[in-house]
Amino acid sequence: MSKQNTPSHESIKDAVKHGILWSVIQSWGGKLITFATSIILARLLGPEEYGIVGVAFLVLTFIPMIADFGFGVAIIQKKNLSDEDLNFPFYISLTLGIVLLFFLLFFASFIEDYLKAPGLSNYLYAIAGISLVTIPSCFQESLYVRNMLFRPLAYRRLFIDFGAGIIAVILAFKGFGVWSLIIQAAISSVFGFIWLWAKPQWLPTFAISTKSFNDLLKVGLPIFLERIREFFSTKLVDFLIVSLIGFAAYGIYVVASRLYTILMQLLHGAMFNALLTSLSKISHDLVRLRSIYIKTIAFCSTVTSPFFVLLAAISPEVMDVLFGTKWVGIDKVSVPLMLMGAIHTIQHVNGAFLTSIAKSGLTLLVGLTKTLSTVLILYFFGNADLVSLTWLFAISQLTVTPLSFYAVWSQIRFPIRDFLKLILESTVGSILAFFIVTYLRDEVSAFVSMSFLKGLILALVFAIVHLVYILIVNPKRIDLIYEFVKDKKRK
Numbered sequence: 001m002s003k004q005n006t007p008s009h010e011s012i013k014d015a016v017k018h019g020i021l022w023s024v025i026q027s028w029g030g031k032l033i034t035f036a037t038s039i040i041l042a043r044l045l046g047p048e049e050y051g052i053v054g055v056a057f058l059v060l061t062f063i064p065m066i067a068d069f070g071f072g073v074a075i076i077q078k079k080n081l082s083d084e085d086l087n088f089p090f091y092i093s094l095t096l097g098i099v100l101l102f103f104l105l106f107f108a109s110f111i112e113d114y115l116k117a118p119g120l121s122n123y124l125y126a127i128a129g130i131s132l133v134t135i136p137s138c139f140q141e142s143l144y145v146r147n148m149l150f151r152p153l154a155y156r157r158l159f160i161d162f163g164a165g166i167i168a169v170i171l172a173f174k175g176f177g178v179w180s181l182i183i184q185a186a187i188s189s190v191f192g193f194i195w196l197w198a199k200p201q202w203l204p205t206f207a208i209s210t211k212s213f214n215d216l217l218k219v220g221l222p223i224f225l226e227r228i229r230e231f232f233s234t235k236l237v238d239f240l241i242v243s244l245i246g247f248a249a250y251g252i253y254v255v256a257s258r259l260y261t262i263l264m265q266l267l268h269g270a271m272f273n274a275l276l277t278s279l280s281k282i283s284h285d286l287v288r289l290r291s292i293y294i295k296t297i298a299f300c301s302t303v304t305s306p307f308f309v310l311l312a313a314i315s316p317e318v319m320d321v322l323f324g325t326k327w328v329g330i331d332k333v334s335v336p337l338m339l340m341g342a343i344h345t346i347q348h349v350n351g352a353f354l355t356s357i358a359k360s361g362l363t364l365l366v367g368l369t370k371t372l373s374t375v376l377i378l379y380f381f382g383n384a385d386l387v388s389l390t391w392l393f394a395i396s397q398l399t400v401t402p403l404s405f406y407a408v409w410s411q412i413r414f415p416i417r418d419f420l421k422l423i424l425e426s427t428v429g430s431i432l433a434f435f436i437v438t439y440l441r442d443e444v445s446a447f448v449s450m451s452f453l454k455g456l457i458l459a460l461v462f463a464i465v466h467l468v469y470i471l472i473v474n475p476k477r478i479d480l481i482y483e484f485v486k487d488k489k490r491k
Contacts, residue, residue, distance in 0.1 A: 031262045033165040034184075038258055039322055041172050041180055047251030047327065053178045054254035055115065055242065056123035058235060059104060060185065063131040064138060065227050067097035070220030072142040077219055081146075083202055085212035089220075090139055090204050097135040101128045117247065126182050133193040143201035156195045164188045226367050233371040236378060237393040241386065249386045255323065256333040256390075259311070260341050267304045267345055289353070290412045294422060296349050301426040302470065304345045309430040310462045312338035313437040317455030332387045336394035342430065343398055346423065350408045362407045370400040429469035433462045 042050060071089040075081065105128055108121040144153050168184035176183070241250045311318060312335045319331040354362050377396040384392065409419050437458045448454045 031266050033161045035258065035262050037165045037168045037172075037184060038181070038255075040169055041177075042255050042323055042327065044172055045177055045251075047248040047255075048246075049178055049251065050254055051242070051247030051249070051251030052117045052120055053123060053181055054238075054250060055117065055120065055247075056127050056182070057185075058238065059124060060127045060130060060134075062231065063097060063100045063104070063128075064134045065231060066100055067093045067131075067135045068138050068224070068227075069093055069096065070222070070224030070227070071216055072138050072220075073223050074216040074220035075139070075142045076146045078216060082209070082212070083205070084207045084209045085216070086139065086143075086202055087204050087206065088208045088210065088213040089216055090136075093135060093139070097131065101131060104128050115242065115247075123178065123182060126186065130182075130186050130189045134189050137189070137193045137196050140196035140200055140202070144196070147201060149201075152199070156192060160188055160191045160195065163191070229367045229371050233367070233374050234397070236374060237389060240378060241389065244383065245386055245389075252327060252330050253333055253386060253390065255327060256319075256330050257337055259318075259322075259334065260337040263308065263311075264341055264344060264348075267300075267307075290414060293349070293353050293408070293412060294414075297346060297422055300346045300349060301423060305342045306426065306430040306433070306462075306466050308338050308342035308345060309434050310437075310459060312336075312342070313434045313462055314455045314458050316441075317451045317458065320451040321455065329387070333390050336391045340394040340397055343401055347401055347404050350404045353408055354411070366400055366404050366407055369403060370397065373399040425474055426466075426470060429466045429473070432469060433465040436465050437462050 045053075069089070069092065071093060075086065075089075078085075104124060108124040108128075111124065112118070112121040141153065144150075164184045164187040167187060168180045171183060172180040238250065238253070241253050315334045315338065316331040319327070319334055323330060374393070374396040377392055377399075378389075381392050405419075405423065409416065440461060441454075441458065444454055444457055448457060
């Protein structure tokens with residue numbers, strides 16, 4: 001990993017487009033397979049069973065996140081990195097992971113008794129084994145991302161998730177139920193580990209560099225603290241639902257939030273890795289940073305954000321088609337989550353920008369403010385039913401949205417009027433389309449009873465309203481989006 005020359009403007013543009021393309025392929029392929037499997041399992045399982053396994057998967061998310069300690073993003077961002085620099089962070093992460101696994105094994109039975117969830121400890125034991133191979137995979141994956149090797153990552157995710165998904169579906173039809181999801185996660189993690197380490201970008205040795213470790217820690221620690229904050233900020237509502245309402249309600253929330261989570265991973269996660277890698281390489285060039293940021297925000301506010309608003313508008317039809325009548329009330333829980341996603345898909349671009357210019361501390365400050373807001377709102381108003389609690393959670397998560405954009409604006413020195421226009425211009429069109437679809441639902445229902453067809457008609461109405469609004473207000477935005485997504489130099 002030798003020192004690299006500063007890449008040219010054109011090479012960065014090509015790298016961003018090429019990287020995002022393969023990141024999208026990786027994310028969409030793997031996540032869609034996982035989501036399809038989840039739909040089948042949701043139809044086979046009841047809300048209470050799904051709520052229990054949802055608690056187990058919280059642990060699967062938490063342990064690797066702690067063990068990573070923010071080193072993954074720090075590795076992607078650091079300009080000059082040698083093989084020796086990676087050894088100490090790797091051993092630290094591995095040690096943290098093993099300690100956490102022992103804690104999980106020791107307290108699994110206590111957690112089962114406390115939550116009154118028979119069988120939960122067995123799921124937690126299985127999750128502990130899965131985490132053991134997930135932790136070392138994170139380092140190799142970060143190096144693949146750093147080297148912009150998105151294509152092999154996409155192949156890995158597609159092949160492994162497809163195979164794991166098929167096995168999970170077969171097991172579900174054979175009556176394995178919850179274990180179908182657990183086994184799917186195990187297959188995906190184990191074979192993902194084998195794939196990455198069969199062609200490693202780096203191999204650990206016992207040479208230790210404390211100076212480089214300190215440099216990585218300076219970047220990684222704020223990111224680690226931000227992830228911890230984000231986890232508890234976003235999962236506080238999970239704990240409230242489980243403890244105050246029960247596993248059946250939590251199962252409904254888990255299934256409703258899965259669509260939101262997967263869409264955020266698909267649309268935000270696909271761009272985040274490619275953007276972070278590319279922006280980090282030009283972090284000294286404010287003009288180029290600003291250009292990429294503006295185009296990305298324009299794309300998100302015109303394409304991805306309205307998609308979330310669309311799903312909120314046709315939530316009754318979407319949820320009925322996907323999950324059927326067993327999951328009563330899931331559409332009402334889905335609406336606030338999708339509207340929250342419409343804002344977050346734009347706002348999360350700010351995180352990639354601030355991290356790329358080594359402003360992780362600013363990201364942490366914004367995040368801490370959001371956590372405080374979430375805790376206060378849920379503490380004073382959290383004793384509510386499932387739908388109200390979900391609305392409160394969504395509102396609490398969006399209270400710091402203005403602060404997040406202000407943090408970026410203070411760095412890029414963009415005229416405030418143009419900055420607000422960039423963000424809000426398309427948002428108004430989405431809101432207008434949402435209310436028109438809501439108003440026309442009863443009119444369409446009078447002629448069409450099938451949920452799929454009704455949802456299709458309402459989606460078409462939404463798309464037409466939004467597109468016409470953009471063409472009237474600012475047709476140049478279409479050109480900006482086209483410039484963002486086109487690939488001038490196909491390989």
